[in-house]
Amino acid sequence: MPCDVLCTATCLTHSGEHVVAARSTLAGPTILVWDLPGNQPAREIAYQALSPLVRDAVSYLAISHDDRLVVAGFTNPADEQAYFMVFDLAAHYSVSRGDYFCVLYFNFYGTDIFQSL
Numbered sequence: 001m002p003c004d005v006l007c008t009a010t011c012l013t014h015s016g017e018h019v020v021a022a023r024s025t026l027a028g029p030t031i032l033v034w035d036l037p038g039n040q041p042a043r044e045i046a047y048q049a050l051s052p053l054v055r056d057a058v059s060y061l062a063i064s065h066d067d068r069l070v071v072a073g074f075t076n077p078a079d080e081q082a083y084f085m086v087f088d089l090a091a092h093y094s095v096s097r098g099d100y101f102c103v104l105y106f107n108f109y110g111t112d113i114f115q116s117l
Contacts, residue, residue: 007032009072011061018042020070022058029058031070031087045087050076060084 007021019034029049035042060073070087084102 008058009061011063011070013063013067014065015067018067020061020063022061022072031072033089043089045089047085047087050083051078 007023009022011020012018013020017036019036021032021034023030023032028046030047031045032041033043033045034040057074057077058072059075060071062071063069068088068090070089071084072087073082073084075081076083086102
């Protein structure tokens, strides 16, 4: 059944079978894994936002080569620093705790994570 989903960032898995999207629902922000062949959600990971200001602020998503780890990044408007979160798609947890933010002191918009050669 078709539905509208407002996403702030997306990335495609290396297998090409899933799209990973950062989105905000009424219940809070989530990382959604969408199954493309089945046209349905495969998994959704809820997490606690750092603050109400960054509830739907994820603007960067990347996935590891084995399609297991997802990195979500955003700029915190309170201190203008880049914050990153890592989600393990193979793990089984309901809501992530709030102590998993990595803060990096540089301009988020000029940042990219390069693949190893």
